Amino acid sequence: MRTAVIYSEEWRRFDYGPEHPLRMERLGLTWSLMEAYGLTTLPRAKVLAPELADAPAITRFHAREYVDILRAVSAGDWVPHAARYGLGPGDNPIFPGLWEAAQFVAGGSLLAARLVADGEVDRAFHFAGGLHHAMPDRASGFCYVNDAVLAILALRQRGLRVAYVDIDAHHGDGVQFAFYGDPNVLTISTHERGDRLFPGTGFVDELGEGAGVGYSVNLPLQPFTDDAVYLPAFESVVPPLLRAFAPDVTVIQLGIDSHRTDPLTHLALTVQGFGSALGRILEMSPRVVALGGGGYDLVNVARAWTAAWAALNGMTLPDALPLTMHHELRARGLKSLTLSDPPAELPADTRRWAEEYAGRQVRSVRERIFPLHGL
Numbered sequence: 001m002r003t004a005v006i007y008s009e010e011w012r013r014f015d016y017g018p019e020h021p022l023r024m025e026r027l028g029l030t031w032s033l034m035e036a037y038g039l040t041t042l043p044r045a046k047v048l049a050p051e052l053a054d055a056p057a058i059t060r061f062h063a064r065e066y067v068d069i070l071r072a073v074s075a076g077d078w079v080p081h082a083a084r085y086g087l088g089p090g091d092n093p094i095f096p097g098l099w100e101a102a103q104f105v106a107g108g109s110l111l112a113a114r115l116v117a118d119g120e121v122d123r124a125f126h127f128a129g130g131l132h133h134a135m136p137d138r139a140s141g142f143c144y145v146n147d148a149v150l151a152i153l154a155l156r157q158r159g160l161r162v163a164y165v166d167i168d169a170h171h172g173d174g175v176q177f178a179f180y181g182d183p184n185v186l187t188i189s190t191h192e193r194g195d196r197l198f199p200g201t202g203f204v205d206e207l208g209e210g211a212g213v214g215y216s217v218n219l220p221l222q223p224f225t226d227d228a229v230y231l232p233a234f235e236s237v238v239p240p241l242l243r244a245f246a247p248d249v250t251v252i253q254l255g256i257d258s259h260r261t262d263p264l265t266h267l268a269l270t271v272q273g274f275g276s277a278l279g280r281i282l283e284m285s286p287r288v289v290a291l292g293g294g295g296y297d298l299v300n301v302a303r304a305w306t307a308a309w310a311a312l313n314g315m316t317l318p319d320a321l322p323l324t325m326h327h328e329l330r331a332r333g334l335k336s337l338t339l340s341d342p343p344a345e346l347p348a349d350t351r352r353w354a355e356e357y358a359g360r361q362v363r364s365v366r367e368r369i370f371p372l373h374g375l
């Protein structure tokens, strides 16, 4: 198996601001942990820097006018009504170089898609990508440019059938929106229920439209859903649909804000639960473009994406974290110096509520969507 990871130190030049939960240093921390495990010099894995995506590549999804606004605010120009494009204080701050940062993110995911489409590698990983909330004419949820949509469009342009599986704690709304009427792109998102968490969408009855009915799949989950509830629900929905759809390429959004210590969400997964879900997706996917996503407890981001890169290379890592990383990870709040998380029990009532809710959603997906795929 041939693989590629897309990474560069360019992220150091960009900063959402001191109060913002999306910390760019999570990318460097992830890279350091990969290095410490010896995963950045694997013989059959390329390490490539992203190229800047140009405006024409980005306007394949985004409105020309919105791209012009991104360039203007990034250069420091005053733009009246920037808030109409989702830009300004709050989730999507204006910072110097914002446009270039967006170009790097888009460029990295387009590079990953090209390597896989050309058959240069079987699996590519761009963990700075996965910014799944950006809309054609609007920044949303820390995302300015939707690199996942751009990667899928590039794969579609090559005639490939694409499945998109999004395990971020938030609904992958921008990607669902882009392909809502397209039966050649199957989108599946598992996430915390939209009436409890941003962006407020991702219910089972969002099925797709026109020829795309049945090709948008959502599995919303109750707060405090843990591995024991998540993994059986995932298993009931994702593998059967992937098997039926038989994609040429699976694009995976690997947000790890579903983790039990994430400060922005309320799901309760562990790194090993995240790894089990990824493992199942990999088993069902001939070729893979893997992207990052959310993740606001930095030690989880580094552990989960390091484990993901190992899995993409068919490797399992020793659970004890490399000694050279102990000091930094401990300083960032990690208590158990292992790749996996120690077990934790939910209160019985909480577990039952999560289980009942997940059970209803799974039944609903199986009743409404499975028949449309001959299942």
Ligand SMILES: [Zn+2]
Binding pocket: 168, 169, 170, 255, 257, 293, 294, 295
């Ligand atoms: Zn998220």
